[in-house]
Amino acid sequence: xxxxxxxxxxxxxxxxxxxxxxxxxxxxxxxxxxxxxxxxxxxxxxxxxxxxxxxxxxxxxxxxxxxxxxxxxxxxxxxxxxxxxxxxxxxxxxxxxxxxxxxxxxxxxxxx
Amino acid sequence: xxxxxxxxxxxxxxxxxxxxxxxxxxxxxxxxxxxxxxxxxxxxxxxxxxxxxxxxxxxxxxxxxxxxxxxxxxxxxxxxxxxxxxxxxxxxxxxxxxxxxxxxxxxxxxx
Numbered sequence: 001x002x003x004x005x006x007x008x009x010x011x012x013x014x015x016x017x018x019x020x021x022x023x024x025x026x027x028x029x030x031x032x033x034x035x036x037x038x039x040x041x042x043x044x045x046x047x048x049x050x051x052x053x054x055x056x057x058x059x060x061x062x063x064x065x066x067x068x069x070x071x072x073x074x075x076x077x078x079x080x081x082x083x084x085x086x087x088x089x090x091x092x093x094x095x096x097x098x099x100x101x102x103x104x105x106x107x108x109x110x111x112x
Numbered sequence: 113x114x115x116x117x118x119x120x121x122x123x124x125x126x127x128x129x130x131x132x133x134x135x136x137x138x139x140x141x142x143x144x145x146x147x148x149x150x151x152x153x154x155x156x157x158x159x160x161x162x163x164x165x166x167x168x169x170x171x172x173x174x175x176x177x178x179x180x181x182x183x184x185x186x187x188x189x190x191x192x193x194x195x196x197x198x199x200x201x202x203x204x205x206x207x208x209x210x211x212x213x214x215x216x217x218x219x220x221x222x223x
Contacts, residue, residue, distance in 0.1 A: 031209060033211055035213075042201070042213055042214070042215040042216055043156070043201065043213040043216075045210065045211070045212060045213075048209070048210065048211070050209050055208065055209060055210070056208070056210060091155055091156070093156075093211070097205075097209055098143065098144045098163070098205060100146065100158055100161060101146065101158065101211060102158065103148075103155035103156045103157070104155055105154065105155050106155050
């Protein structure tokens, strides 16, 4: 089965450090989302791309978060500088508009 | 999921009984409504979806209904089993391709 691959699976970092999370969407999918989830809470949309173009990143703290899609096989979410309140699970999902969206296994980030 | 309201937040059912989760949305242009199941430590998994030109869809023990006029859709799980215990999320895809989620329902199936 095709899958969305997220790396790393776990990341522990010190406050103030830069964190980069990566996502490899399923080949052929034209839409990529980044979500944040805390303590099995809801899925907070951070940013999304369609055909690699950013459509909306209003869910992200602009001063410290950035999301990019340098090519069709890679999406990145960067936090600089990281803060303890950023501790959460970050999910990437990819899909074809209106057909279905597949989630990755997530990156569990802990900022100490 | 500020655009999608989901109820109830928790649901406990006896094994074999049915479970129903309801969601309402505000964007009348939304045209795709998926449901996801999330187990502890895993990413959400798509279990069923429905498009705006369909009123009902069924897949074995799960079914989804959509009322476009009232702007609400529901997930129905029949003959619940312990493995149905999980968090369930509804979602809507709006006209600007944004996929927004409800707050989730924690379902517990009692043996």
